[in-house]
Amino acid sequence: MSRFRAAALAFAAVVFAAVVAPLPAVAADEVNVYTYRETKLVQPLFDAFTKDTGIAVNVISASSGLEQRIKAEGANSPADVLLTVDIGRIDEAVAAGVTQPIKSAVIDEIVPARYRDPDGHWAGISMRARVIYASKDRVKQEAITYEELADPKWKGKICIRSGQHIYNNALFAAYVAKHGEEKAEAWLRGLKANLAQKPSGGDRETARDVAAGKCDLGIGNTYYWALMLKDPDKKAWADATRVILPTFEGGGTHVNLSGVLLAKNAPNKANGVKLIEWLAGEKAQQIYADANYEYPIRPGVPLNPTIAGYGRLTADSLPIARIAAQRKTASTLVDKVGFDN
Ligand SMILES: [Fe+2]
Numbered sequence: 001m002s003r004f005r006a007a008a009l010a011f012a013a014v015v016f017a018a019v020v021a022p023l024p025a026v027a028a029d030e031v032n033v034y035t036y037r038e039t040k041l042v043q044p045l046f047d048a049f050t051k052d053t054g055i056a057v058n059v060i061s062a063s064s065g066l067e068q069r070i071k072a073e074g075a076n077s078p079a080d081v082l083l084t085v086d087i088g089r090i091d092e093a094v095a096a097g098v099t100q101p102i103k104s105a106v107i108d109e110i111v112p113a114r115y116r117d118p119d120g121h122w123a124g125i126s127m128r129a130r131v132i133y134a135s136k137d138r139v140k141q142e143a144i145t146y147e148e149l150a151d152p153k154w155k156g157k158i159c160i161r162s163g164q165h166i167y168n169n170a171l172f173a174a175y176v177a178k179h180g181e182e183k184a185e186a187w188l189r190g191l192k193a194n195l196a197q198k199p200s201g202g203d204r205e206t207a208r209d210v211a212a213g214k215c216d217l218g219i220g221n222t223y224y225w226a227l228m229l230k231d232p233d234k235k236a237w238a239d240a241t242r243v244i245l246p247t248f249e250g251g252g253t254h255v256n257l258s259g260v261l262l263a264k265n266a267p268n269k270a271n272g273v274k275l276i277e278w279l280a281g282e283k284a285q286q287i288y289a290d291a292n293y294e295y296p297i298r299p300g301v302p303l304n305p306t307i308a309g310y311g312r313l314t315a316d317s318l319p320i321a322r323i324a325a326q327r328k329t330a331s332t333l334v335d336k337v338g339f340d341n
Helices: 003-017 039-053 066-076 087-095 105-110 166-179 181-194 203-211 222-230 235-239 269-279 282-291 320-324 327-336
Strands: 030-035 056-061 081-085 122-135 217-221 241-244 255-263
Touching: 030 039, 030 066, 030 269, 039 056, 039 269, 039 282, 066 081, 066 087, 081 087, 081 269, 087 122, 087 166, 087 255, 087 320, 087 327, 105 269, 122 166, 122 203, 122 222, 122 269, 122 282, 166 181, 166 217, 166 320, 166 327, 181 327, 203 217, 203 222, 203 235, 203 241, 217 222, 222 235, 222 241, 235 241, 255 269, 269 282
Parallel strands: 030 056, 030 081
Antiparallel strands: 081 255, 122 217, 122 241, 122 255
């Protein structure tokens, strides 16, 4: 039994007894990945990695609690690499103390500094932007700023999910980082006043509500629109809307990351770094772009045609670490202005 499998079986015992039995020695050519990403999205990547390198990839996929799990497993954790989405989750993993710096000249070379942790604990591997799904029928303007979302001309016309959801938390944190807390609060009050309904649902539901005429602008991530277009049940929501890439005044479009972290006690550390570097390679980046509808982190990799159809993305230049530093302030402001009420 591999160390990974043994650990998987022992997980319940680890959690409930907080005692970790010694595990068998590490097999030479494997790497253990804990991920919040859906298996069907990441398996093609891991299969290609194994084919290229001969290193087997063991995957544990979960929708929550992976940091706690690595923490509970302690020094005996089989986790090598944590693959996750959004700076919120990336930040939580670092805060949980379950990571170590990724020391890689390859990553430093490929991944722009603003998409990496200054201390090396995380690196972005692909990007998504937080954009507008605008009604094709009712919205005529081509460009929009995030600031403008608080303009009273949109009163009763905007739909958005909870202000505390990690995607909005990062957008609002970016606003705080750009304009300061006071202006961010005023903006949030203005945005709140423009909502057509109480924040609810997910990003796809904002497109659904635009399609149903409940609002004119929905806020959502870039990949959801592409997913809706391919989903027979939701294609009508995409068809009723078009994606506008908003920008900050004098800046670019807010992007967030899917990222990689190296586990603190990675038993296969060298293989973990190898996988991280491979994920930034051309082949993996192309798979990310096409299978996940994300923006490649590596310059020069072609976009998926649907994503390219949104127009040219000018990502905002604010380093993601500076956005992460304002997450708490953004969350406090959301409560203060009663955004979700
Ligand atoms: Fe998502």
